[in-house]
Amino acid sequence: MTTSSSPGTPRERAGRTNGGRSPVSGFCVKPLRSGSSGNLTLVEHAGTTLLVDAGLPSQRGLASALSEAGVAWDDIDALLVSHLHTDHIHPSAVACCARHQVPILLHEKNLRAFSRRVLSRSPQPGPLRTFGAEPFSVGSIEVRPFAVPHDAEGVTSGFLLSARAGGRDVRVAMATDLGSGGNGLYERFIDSDLILIESNYDPGMLQRSHRHPFDRARVDSDVGHLSNEQAGKFLVRVLQESRKLPRAVVLCHLSADHNSPVVAVGEVRRILSRYGFGEIPVHAARRDGPSPRFFAMEAGER
Known part of the structure; x- marks a missing residue:
């Protein structure tokens, strides 16, 4: 096992073909899968291609999901891991990273x-590198990790991703597994150009489900998952403090059952409209297939 405390060291590009593809213009995020059956998110900017989480349970499924976006493992600069639940980092992804020498970045x-x-x-x-609280x-992508409340072993991280585009810093804030948005967490999302936030369950659907009461309580706890209402109110707090509005909000990690x-x-x-933010586009990331590319900034914008 090769470990390093310098997560941002670019991996060696010698011999990489990049699959013959042209870099995506602009700064964008494309959720390839989002949910408890597996999470995989692609982030692209100026020739840098970053994966956030890779929780699909087979190497073939991972390769297929990347292929749907026109990407191969040899195009990936690093895999950034938010936490250790297997729907976010699966041994199949570790094996793929080893084969293609893709660095895995995880909290120390x-x-x-x-x-x-x-x-x-x-x-x-393959290469294994750790990060702490420092950016x-x-x-071309700067990563600022921040801790979020979730019941995974160790630390669960959200990420503020930024890149220089159009003469300014463009920001993507994402946290896709968290039980609450308290303790000043909203400050990490202020003035973002694109927001990805968990919106896991509808409380009524959860309480009417046949899941064990313990499981329902765990989902609904401060270290479980965000409900739709919690996500909406969290966003309102962010937007009220922001000097600019995001291009879009992407809701992630929706429960298949609740x-x-x-x-x-x-x-x-409904919640955003009540507080005067109804013009912001809101999308839901797909569980079982690729979502569109969501742009924090498109090529040529300023």
């Missing part, structure tokens, strides 16, 4: 658990 406090739980099933990992860069895109988007739009 997660390294021991990662080695015990994940590497035990992937005995020959670092992967190619939510739906129509319910989640409808509830969040």
Whole structure:
């Protein structure tokens, strides 16, 4: 196992073909899968291609999901891991990263658990690098990690991703697994050009479900998941403090059993409209297929 405390060191590009594809213009995020069955998000800017989480349970499924976006493993500069639940980092992804020498970046406090739980099933990992609270860069993208409340072992991170475009810093804020938005967390999202936030469940659907009461309580706890209403109110707090509005909001990690895109988007739009933010586009990331590319800034914009 190769470890380093310098997560932003670019990986060697020698011999990489980039699949013959042209870099995407602008700064964009494309959720390829989003939900408890697996999370995989693509971030692209100026030739840098970053994956945030890779929780699909097979190497073939991962390759297929990347292919749907016109991307191959050899195009990926790094895999950034938010936390250690297997729907966010699966041994299949570790094996793919080893084969293609893609660095895996994870929080320094997660390294021991990662080695015990994940590497035990992937005995020959590729480059493994750790980060703490300080910002670092992967190619042209700066990453600012921040801790969020969730019941995974170790630390669960959200990320503020920024890149220089159109003569200014363009910002993408994302947190896709968190139980609450308290303790000043909203400050991390202020003035973002694109926001990705969890909107996991509808409380009524959750309480009417056949899940064990313990499971329902866990989902609804401050270290479980955000409901649609919580996501909407969190966004209102962010927007009220922002000097500019985001191009779009993308709702992530929707439950297959206790939510739906129509319910989640409808509830969040209703809350935003009540507070005068109804013009902001709200989308739901797909669970079982690729979502569109969402641009924080398109080429030529200022």
